Amino acid sequence: MPHNEDVTRPGVAPGDPLPEEPLLPVFSSSNYDAEMEAMTIKGILEASDIPAMIVGPYVLPNLEFQVQVPQHMLERARQVIDEARAAGSGAAAEAEAQGEAETS
Numbered sequence: 001m002p003h004n005e006d007v008t009r010p011g012v013a014p015g016d017p018l019p020e021e022p023l024l025p026v027f028s029s030s031n032y033d034a035e036m037e038a039m040t041i042k043g044i045l046e047a048s049d050i051p052a053m054i055v056g057p058y059v060l061p062n063l064e065f066q067v068q069v070p071q072h073m074l075e076r077a078r079q080v081i082d083e084a085r086a087a088g089s090g091a092a093a094e095a096e097a098q099g100e101a102e103t104s
Contacts, residue, residue, distance in 0.1 A: 044081065
């Protein structure tokens with residue numbers, strides 16, 4: 001299947017999935033904090049230029065939440081998530097402080 005980097009189409013940005021490309025789950029959870037974790041993971045992926053979508057039962061929170069990414073970016077998304085988890089909350093605080101320093 002062609003990836004967006006290989007094909008130029010009007011209205012489709014580089015890295016975005018092609019219309020026929022499936023989105024695959026890179027994260028799923030039905031824990032009590034699944035929605036918050038999914039939102040955090042989505043933010044991490046988007047900060048790494050990986051488009052992501054949250055799929056979840058907003059009406060029935062006891063069901064599973066997922067973060068889905070374009071098929072051709074699945075391995076990169078997993079790598080970004082693993083790196084973020086390995087860095088821990090200290091890296092998040094450091095990145096926030098750095099962002100605040102840049103805007104000052």
